[in-house]
Amino acid sequence: MNQLVDEDLEKIEIELLLEGIYRHYGFDFRNYAYSSIKRRIHHRLQAEKLSSISELQGAVLHNYALMERLLDDFSINVTEMFRDPGFFKSFRLNVVPILKKYPFIRIWHAGCSSGEEVYSMAILLYEEGLFEKTIIYTTDINEKILAKAKKGEFPLHLMKKYTQNYHQAGGKTAFSEYYTATSERVVFHPFLKKNIVFAHHNLATDHSFNEFHVIICRNVMIYFNQTLQNRVFHLFHDSLSSSGFLGLGNKETLQYTNYADKYEEIDGDEKIYRKIKKC
Numbered sequence: 001m002n003q004l005v006d007e008d009l010e011k012i013e014i015e016l017l018l019e020g021i022y023r024h025y026g027f028d029f030r031n032y033a034y035s036s037i038k039r040r041i042h043h044r045l046q047a048e049k050l051s052s053i054s055e056l057q058g059a060v061l062h063n064y065a066l067m068e069r070l071l072d073d074f075s076i077n078v079t080e081m082f083r084d085p086g087f088f089k090s091f092r093l094n095v096v097p098i099l100k101k102y103p104f105i106r107i108w109h110a111g112c113s114s115g116e117e118v119y120s121m122a123i124l125l126y127e128e129g130l131f132e133k134t135i136i137y138t139t140d141i142n143e144k145i146l147a148k149a150k151k152g153e154f155p156l157h158l159m160k161k162y163t164q165n166y167h168q169a170g171g172k173t174a175f176s177e178y179y180t181a182t183s184e185r186v187v188f189h190p191f192l193k194k195n196i197v198f199a200h201h202n203l204a205t206d207h208s209f210n211e212f213h214v215i216i217c218r219n220v221m222i223y224f225n226q227t228l229q230n231r232v233f234h235l236f237h238d239s240l241s242s243s244g245f246l247g248l249g250n251k252e253t254l255q256y257t258n259y260a261d262k263y264e265e266i267d268g269d270e271k272i273y274r275k276i277k278k279c
Helices: 002-025 034-048 053-061 064-074 085-099 116-127 143-151 156-168 226-239
Strands: 105-110 134-140 153-155 179-181 185-188 196-200 212-217 240-248 263-267 272-275
Touching: 002 034, 002 053, 002 064, 034 053, 034 064, 053 064, 064 143, 085 116, 085 156, 085 212, 085 240, 085 263, 085 272, 105 116, 116 134, 116 156, 134 143, 143 196, 153 156, 156 179, 156 185, 212 226, 226 240
Parallel strands: 105 134, 105 212, 134 196, 212 240
Antiparallel strands: 153 185, 179 185, 240 272, 263 272
């Protein structure tokens, strides 16, 4: 019985912490998956050597530096260049031929993390002759990670893995042609950033800011509960142009959402969908 009481009390503490963060800072994590957010809160409790979630709440509301550390915990920044190469290969084969017919292209990468997949898309579009007529809008909730993405710098030791991904995704040249290497890091060539716009955007609270031909949001919504997922799918549907494309992560699906019947599958395995054009 005491364990149930403790669990109920902990849930109340977590709800109060998230409500306080939303009211004071505007970051809305109230509809993130409970088990995931709970793990990250406990990680921050241990790191700060605090004894309770209530104590963490008081500290966070009076210390923005601590809020930033907690925001880093809540922001899931697991990514890589050409992550899941099959997705990029399918995009190249199934979506690019249609995009080539457009006079200009707007793409939204939502929840871009540190930018690896955005630069991957820029390279793919460059190789397909589409980059010059494309603007890639790149957004994330975490401004610190956005600043990192803008730099286009990544550890050198990851390039072997990224090169393999690039070639599996249908890359057409030597991957090393796109960056300059130092002893520890690589810097991607500035021309890849020319048509990328980096901006802060919160999927939980912010609204549409343009009409897009493609929206890519991969491995972000697995951390949202059903309510927030439906909210984001509504946002994406409103933001997509007629017959626009939506790309999700391999663990995500349109099934069981309010928008399952509003898209057709382009590649079910790689989670690429196309908005059904209204008659």
